[in-house]
Amino acid sequence: MNSNQIEKVLELKHQQKGLNNNAQSSGSIKGVLIIVITLLASLFPGHSVYAQTKATNAGIFSEGGILITITLIMIPILAAIVLMIVKLSNMLRKHRNRQDLEEAALFADYLSTLTEEEANEALAKRKAALDYKLTHHELSGDQEPVDKKGLVGNIETEGYINFIARKKKAQKRPNIDPQLSKLILWYFGCAALWLLFGTTIGEYVGIKFVAPDADHFSWLSFGRLRPVHTNAVFWGWASLGMLGLGYYIVPMVSNAPLASIKKGWYALYLINAAVILGTLFLMAGINNGGGEYREYIWPVMLLFGIGLILTLINFIQTIAKRKTKEIYISNWYIVSAIMFALTITVVAYVPIWQDGLGETIIQGYYMHQGVGMWFMLFTLGIVYYMLPQQLNRPIYSYSLGILAFWTQILFYTLIGTHHFVFSAIPWWLQTIAIVGSVGMVIPVVAGTTNFIMTFKGAWHKIAGSYTLPFFLVGIIFYFTGSLQGTAEAFRSTNLMWHFTDFTVAHSHLTMYGIICFFLWAGMYAVIPRLTGKEAPQITVGAHFWLALIGLLFYTVPLMIGSTLRGQMWIAGKPFIDSVVHMAPYWLWRAIGGSLMWLSHIFFAFNFYKMISKYETVDVKEAALEKLGQLIPAETKND
Template structure:
């Protein structure tokens, strides 16, 4: 019995493995394979059963905790007995009363379960890649990779749920203990007499006593007959030990720079709310396409408004605002020119106002995705961005440190690449025929990978060490990721046009570059997660670290998913479907937006000295994360079914009808994400203009101070308890 109890999780896993293998090895025409996949059902039932068992265990523990704790710590209060306890005895008591059941070893269950589910597919996989069909879709490498990537955030959420439940249990147990401890403290306080209070007062005076620093010298002036004190030389002779280099003090944040940073962040949040409000309306149109008949509100006009505002309004301004904090800080210097920063902000905001009006009026650049602004408006945006680029590079050039920290490597590369990308994409030389297709792939992917991703990785390399108060895990891994990102990302733009009229060698180059991207993504993810190592307890007590953690997880899963999509076998199914929409939201929202969210919560309290409401930060986090799951997972499932429907040469309208339920989930998830942005705007307001908060401790001491000022006697002199 002891063996079964000690190894229960391993036995459950083994049982699941044997059951699943039996199903997987069954002939395809057997009864097991008719209808649905019974192996998946079995795996789900096992996991749900284990989770329910853990919940029941917690409920039983909660029902027993009250009486058990009272028995453990209910002893007669005696001050002499307590003062006579040894350190070992106190340690034993603390171990008894604070011991709480830990969470179930979920990793021991879920990770083997994942291997169980994937093993039959890998063991039965063919050595040659075949065209994807309904029968072999689950054996395609890209699909298997996607399943694994989907499982990672779900596993993280499951573990987080178990951690939260365990934390609630511990808090409940501690509250029971606190009642007893309060009773002990009250009894001890009631037994204090006047003499004891007098002893405490004397002890307080002793603790507050400070030396006057001249006890030995007295009041007389020091005698210096040989002039030693008056002839001190600044220049030293030969030192036995080398003189240590004094650390450069960190520059204080200029109030004017604080205003500039907050203005960038506030503008970014404003465009986020406006852009996602438009996106929310566009998402509703998938479910109710006849919501309006106004040309300015048509899908074809509102969709580019949504994408440009969240790309160039929210994400760009948010990154620039955080960059104005990071770039001077890591260089231990001051910003080159604050007025130039304000000019940049005004020009970028003006370009978005004009661009939004022009797009809704039907005036656009001809349909190039993410570059729908006409060139005069885009020129305003480019000038504004150029001013910030100059500001950054000048600030780095006049830094007070010898080396350029890796954060500024990434940020410098981003601000250098974007003008090149924008200039090439708007030059008229290649805007016709097949050249425009190649140019669109280059522009679209380089904007994501060499502007947004590069900049946000630079922010991560600053904020993670700052939040954990320790250096990044490996500087070398950061340098490796930097150069390989530049090497491979510039090649992968045309993997969106596989099986098109583009040269076959160019498509193959893009696929090879997509696989090469595994190097910077893997090295960067290892670097970030190893920085988290040893500080996981800080995640639950931080405003920003949960957002950073989600950004790192999606950086890994979203980037690997992009590689999986580049394979010809999977590209044939997923391209032109809603799967691509899900992938773009995983990258731009799960990675970029979550990192910017984290950066806002990391620096705004430092700049203003005002904290956001804790419960509202949690609401923002969970609405955004769960909404993203509801948005992306249904679109990936529906997109796969749509691609298979097209492969079967079914009527196009069938794929439209098929997507109905998945578009409904898209609208639900998008609504949750939109609500989270309203919460973010509220939190930003509270961090900048908070109301007076009520603190119990301060109010209690105000009352006590009033009593003391009124000379109310606090100590009885008749030897009665206080």
């Protein structure tokens, strides 16, 4: 009996009247219903499994008409079974109710035989026990809380609901040279502008797959805009973003000031000039001859090259003046990336070895070293510094980083010609490229293991940080995207995927999923240290989720569609059928692309918020200032 019932009994006892028991049994009908539903549910899968096994054995069960007929027959039978179960359960319930009532009568008789004293004592005790409640002060006592050692931070006094998870604020760090800080912010600002420009072009080019008659201007035709998009995001956005982070990391891990801030500015001017001129040339129809990522003609690329040379000198001089004995691994990656980028650019633009298929062999080498030895290597250097810093723990294994470094050089350099498998370039060269692509498993697995193990024991920090999710996504795509590249290199997969949009999906998984996410992670970590301002959490979150979801919408349908397209080609279907087939997948790509583009607007806004000169009123600071004004006034009055 519960407390209320006891109270009632006491009352009744007190009045010396007959007793009543109100035992309840309303739960039983619910129980029966649940049983019926479970029975039904278990009937259906059982039935369908039966039909399937039958179908494999006897042919008639795969006939649509037969299946429909069976289903139609099953409906009244099942209905009859349900009805029967309901009737039975009603009968059972009535029977059980009758039994319960008999028991209640016996119980009432027993209660009425008790004397008032006997009953009152026992029942009052029981009621007191049931009514017992805690005072809520058992453990805390009555004293006011005091934090004598200043251990508690981040106190939330207003008890409102958190619609957005509260993330950790960037820690206040020693100020860095304002001159350097200004330079880095300009690199980031230019990069952000090129990101907006380049992806706006990309978005428009993607829309042209769905609406080819969107415009009929020569400067905006697909073939001209496509390289504008790729080159702007490569040399404008990603390169400037990486270099900006490089200007922060190289002096930081060398524990020495940057050798020359002036050279940094010149490099910035030159690279921006290269991308502006290159874009105009491409739109005007002046390009280098169609090799991907070397569409800029050599005078334009020369500007970019000089910018890199200046940066290389600058970084090496900084490292030479380092106050640490060892060269931190980030600097290995960053300096090598610049040296290698210069090497591949020279190899790609020197005309001596570019006649006939020579051009193609160099093209394969160049386009893949461009992404692997420039973007990937540099970005890995950034991660080796920024990830441990954001996790506040050292990198898991320095030697794994070294292993990844040398194996990346060994294998990555070989794999360029896997873009021309089955073409007229020498068969042995294609085989080397495929073997090298398999070898890439070593640096990728080494790198991923290193990053993931650095996270070990600090996974909980992801929930409280807005930079770590970007790192985590970057690491995941580093693993999946890179290994997907290995899978694409085989001869058998080339049959299906080569020449389709699968390559486009892959390059976005890697250039966007890896490089862009790592760059954003780095920027969101570094900029608050330079300006002391952070972006609103809600817009950082919007940036992150739109970019991630957009990327998945972009790549997954494109991979599915192109796999099917490759199958159609292998089956010898008319080419135009494969174009028609791609239409919905191209639409999905445009939708995903739009989300990604929207996320860049948020990024630009966040960047603006982080550098904005407009101060929000800091109550404490303002109060101190007021106090400062008041106290002299008071002392004067006294």
